[in-house]
Amino acid sequence: MPKHITRLLLVIVLAAVLAYVGKQWLTVESFYRFGHYRGNSVAEIASDKPKYATPKSCETCHAAKYAEWSRGVHNNPEQGKVVKCEVCHGAAGGRDKNPNGYNSATGAEHPKNLKLEIPADTVRQCTLCHEQMPGRPLQQKQIVVATHAGTQQCKVCHNVHSPRTFVGALASTSKPGNPAAGKAIAADCAACHGKLGISEDASIPSLAGQTEIYLADAIKAYKKGLRKDETMMSMAKDLSDSASENLAAYFASLTCKSAQDGETPAAARGQVLAKKCASCHGENGISKQAMWPSLAGLSKPYLEKALKSYKAERKNGMMNNIAKNMSDADMADLASYYANVACR
Amino acid sequence: MTQEGIAVEDKATELEEAGRRDFMRLFGGVLGGGGIALVAAALLPEAAAVADKPDIPGYDWNKHHWSFGVDATKCIGCLRCVEACKVENNVPKDPHHFRTWVERYVTLEGEEKTHIDSQHDPVNIEAAGADGKYRFANRYKDAKVDKAFFVPKLCNHCTHPACVQVCPVGATYKTEDGAVLIDHTMCIGCQYCVQACPYGARFFNEEIQATDKCTWCYHRITKGLNPACVEVCPVSARVFGDRNDKQSPISIFLRNNRVTVLRPESGNAPNVFYVGIDKEVS
Structure with missing residues (x-):
């Protein structure tokens, strides 16, 4: 073979070897394992530790709160409405270590040291989802804070873990009797x-x-x-x-009997006011919840007396708030309405 | 070549002819053999990749095909997803870096232009009050609103991701199971991918000096958990699952809804499917 050809071949082979060695040396480990990227990075990314756990992991230690929540309106999987523990309390499985983070870890992760957030300002917390706002779908329960509760915190009336159950009702330990x-x-x-x-x-x-x-x-x-x-x-x-x-x-x-005093005009005025009472005392004053009294058919003087006592001295977080804004005339009308509706 | 030249070549001796042929054979053999070896070397890892899988305990990426669904008709704009994502993925807490975000589209009566804001709007930053906390200010409560809705957004994990195509160092890639990921150790921070993404889903994370984006919480989904944003969504506006499993939430979502994707004309073929978005959304 002519000399120059041999040399050319040598140069080509040398270049190929250099290129191969160079590529082996410069390419990071596992780079072409799956494609044009570092194959090991997939497992590295996947190895991060999850921070958000699931309600089940909270149940282990907080069974009572879990039960309260899981029976309530904030756990409604059929409608796709599930407000899990960590939505309000933050991630349970360790927090951000970023010193500028608002919820930096104060110790090792929960449950060892790290305290989870307990929202102190329930108005701020609950209105994240329940403030009436253009753009929120109609099926979302929304309130205008000023007219719904004024300056009251939501937790005064609502059990935060199961908001439709009111605080007073939850305190009951009574069981059905004989x-x-x-x-x-x-x-x-x-x-x-x-x-x-x-x-x-x-x-x-x-x-x-x-x-x-x-x-x-x-x-x-x-x-x-x-x-x-x-x-x-x-x-x-x-x-x-x-x-x-x-x-x-x-x-x-026993079978009830409505008072029926026949004060129709007052009762008609009262019926308008009574709409606000329906969520607890039931449509037409017949309570669907065993812990709240039915009002239908009770006598007017008794109902009026009860309302006035809530405005004055009788303690009940929910009723005090309602009664304080009612005039004597409103109370009389409302009492008339309930006295005249059928009790069953 | 001249007539004479051809004549000269025609007169070439058999020996010379044979030498040239030998050379061509030899050279061709070397080239061809080397070529086959090179092609084989290049192809072998590709062929192996089909069966090969990353070393993730209890997880085979060949058995999953992840997709994401967003039902904008359910979104209430509470931004729990945005906060959860930041905590879960160590995203900087300031109101300018987001792996996922929510947009609000508001059309007022008598106006043709739609007002669009997100949680990083100054008014909404003020309503939120602190870094790492997010909320939409109720700025339209007294306005005459003709139409308003919220749209959650995130990386679309496209089938043909433009961001992956432009990366000069192979720092970002599409996994077998459908996620588009970034290898932060390889990223040189050139931000070509930030430019290439038609959805604005990527951002430069100054804290880690690399480009960052949604991973569908790859570290969670490979452990059988939902992405953090899906986990905390209180109204199920976000849906996630494996399309290989016909009873997974996303399969049911895609079966029961007429879905659309953002900017289909871009050719990226997104894997985040939307229900209930309007013409203004892109």
Whole structure:
């Protein structure tokens, strides 16, 4: 083979070897493993530790709160509305270590040291989703803060873990009682509340057909002095919890009778006002929740007295707020309305 | 070549002819053999890649095909997704770097132009109050609004990603299971990809000195979790899943909805599918 050809071949081979060695040396590990990128970077990216956990991981330690939440309106998978723990409390599995971050870790990650956020300003927190705003779809529950609650914090009335359940109602520990056992004790009540729970005296409430848990709670509240009425406090002082529950079950089982005083114009005015009461006391005053009283058919003087007492001295976070903005005339109209609707 | 020249060549001796042929054979053989070897060397990793998979415990990227759905008719603009994404992925907390964001489209009565704002609008930054907190200011509450809606946005993880095509160093790529990722150790920060993306989904992260973007929370989805934004969305406006699984949320979403993608004319073939967006959205 001619010399110059050999040289040319040598140069070509040398260049090829140099190119190959150079490429091997300059190319990072695993670069062409899957394509024109560093193959190992996929596993590196995938190896990051997730920060957001799931509600199930919260349940391990916070079972009671989890149960409260999982039964409530903020956990409604059928409608696709699920407000998980970490939506309000922040990521549970470790936080950002960025010193400028608003929720920098103060220690090792939760649950060892790191405290999760507990939103202090519930108005700010809840209105992130529930403030009435153009652009929010109609199916989203929205409020105008000024007219809905004024300066009140949402948590005064709503249980933050299950917002439709109100705070007062959640406190109830009463269980359904035994009506037959209650009937024996009920004889003591008949003098004032009537033989079958239908009161003859308009200032004393009828109990027949009233919601059960509410009645039991009321008796217990009189016993503990949380509700103040001399007669009732002395009547209730010797009743055990189970006796109170049985008594409540008995009255709840009786057939109610509407007061029907026939004050139609006042009742019509009251009907307008009553729309605001419906979310707790039920459409037409028949409560669907055992912990809140039905108002339908109760006597006007009793209802009026109750509303006035909420405006004055009687303690109830929810009712105090409602009653404080009502005039005496409003109360009278509202009482008329409920006195005249059918109680079942 | 002249007539004479041809005549000269015609007279070439058999020996010379044979020498030239030998040379061509030899040279061709070397070239051809080398070429085959090179092609084989180039092709082998490609062929191997089909069965090969990254070393992710309990995860085979050949068995998944991820896609994302957005139902804008459900979005309430609460920005929980934006906050969660920042925490989950260590995105700078300032209101100018986002892997995912939400846009608000508002048309007022009698106006043709649509007002578009996002959480990094100064008015919304002020309403949020602090870095890392985001909220939409209720700036249109007293206005006569003809139409308004929110649209969550994120990287579209396109089938033909323009950003990957322009990367000069192979720092960004499309995975077998459908995600477009960035290898931060290879990124030289030239930001060609930021320019190339038709959706503005990429940004330069000064803290890590590399370009950054949504990964569909690749570290979560490879462990069987949802991306953080999907995890926290309180109204299920964001849907994620594996299209290989016909009962996954995204398969059901795509089956039951007439979906669209953003800027289909760009040819990127996005894998984020939208329901309920209007003509102004792109």
